[in-house]
Amino acid sequence: MATEVEKIFVDSGAVLQGHFLLTSGLHSPHYWEKFKVLQHPRYTEQLCRMIAHHFRESGAQVVAGPTVGGVILAFEVARELGLRGIFAEREGDGRAFKRGFHIGHDERVLVVDDVLTTGQSIREVLEAVKKLGGKVVGVGVMVDRSQADVALGVPLFSCHKVSVVTYKPEECPLCRAGVPLVRPGGG
Numbered sequence: 001m002a003t004e005v006e007k008i009f010v011d012s013g014a015v016l017q018g019h020f021l022l023t024s025g026l027h028s029p030h031y032w033e034k035f036k037v038l039q040h041p042r043y044t045e046q047l048c049r050m051i052a053h054h055f056r057e058s059g060a061q062v063v064a065g066p067t068v069g070g071v072i073l074a075f076e077v078a079r080e081l082g083l084r085g086i087f088a089e090r091e092g093d094g095r096a097f098k099r100g101f102h103i104g105h106d107e108r109v110l111v112v113d114d115v116l117t118t119g120q121s122i123r124e125v126l127e128a129v130k131k132l133g134g135k136v137v138g139v140g141v142m143v144d145r146s147q148a149d150v151a152l153g154v155p156l157f158s159c160h161k162v163s164v165v166t167y168k169p170e171e172c173p174l175c176r177a178g179v180p181l182v183r184p185g186g187g
Contacts, residue, residue, distance in 0.1 A: 005050075005160035008043045009143070012036045019174040021183040024118040026166040029174060031184050032143050034069050034114040044076055047159050051112060051140035052080035054157040058137040060110035062086060062103060064129060066095055066121040069114035077112050077140065088128045095124040097132065105133035116141045116158065117166065119150035126152065 009015050014036035020028050037043050051073075062084045065074035071087045078085030086103075088095035103109060109129045113122050122139055129136055136154045144150075144158035147166060169175065 005047065005142075006162070008046070009037055009160075012040060012043060016184070019172075019179040019181050021181050022117055022166065023185070024120060024166075025169065026117065027169055027172040027174060027181065028164060028166045030164045032115050032145060032162075032164075033184060034142060035185075037142070038069060038072050038114070044072060045080075047142050048073060048076035048112075049080050050159045051142075051157060052077050055110050055138050055140060056081065058110060058155075059108050060137050061108045062134075063110045063112060064088060064097070064103070064125055065112045066125050070112055070121070070125070073112040073114060073140075073142070077110065081110075083110075088125045095121075095128045097128055103129060103132040103134035107134045108137045109134045110137055111139045111154075113139070113141050114143070116144045116146050116150060116156075119146065119152060122150075122152060126154075 014033045016031040016033055020031040022028055063074045063078040064086050065071060067087055067089050074085040074087055086097060086101040088097050111122060111125050126136055138155040139152055140157045142159050144161045145164045
């Protein structure tokens with residue numbers, strides 16, 4: 001299955017080479033542009049079905065993701081499971097559920113996101129769920145590109161695990177070589 005998922009990313013032109021500034025602040029010679037995949041409903045449906053299948057027996061009652069890519073994934077995984085799909089938006093240093101979204105006390109929440117690197121976006125959603133009294137049953141991502149196991153305190157499922165080197169800015173050999181740094185995405 002991993003090679004099938006990687007093929008989706010390669011075929012859609014989502015695996016980029018260069019010198020990239022990641023959302024985490026780290027630098028990398030590789031970037032997985034998830035929106036190149038998410039623009040194709042059939043690919044999105046296929047990946048979200050994998051996440052939904054893995055968590056079908058989790059007892060989830062709602063699916064939540066962070067803005068921006070997590071909005072699409074939360075909707076599609078929720079559709080696959082017959083649940084509500086909501087998203088948490090940036091608020092201050094974290095995230096919050098706005099627009100009338102709610103999570104009931106002890107409501108079981110599946111958190112989804114597109115690409116896991118450091119887990120910061122996911123942790124922010126987990127915190128927003130806890131603030132409302134929800135109970136996280138697991139986390140599902142399209143691609144796990146973390147260098148080390150990211151401890152989230154709940155079961156983690158990724159459609160694909162890839163080993164991609166990242167650098168702290170002060171240790172980046174691409175910076176030292178003068179390769180122009182690109183900040184991909186819309187952020």
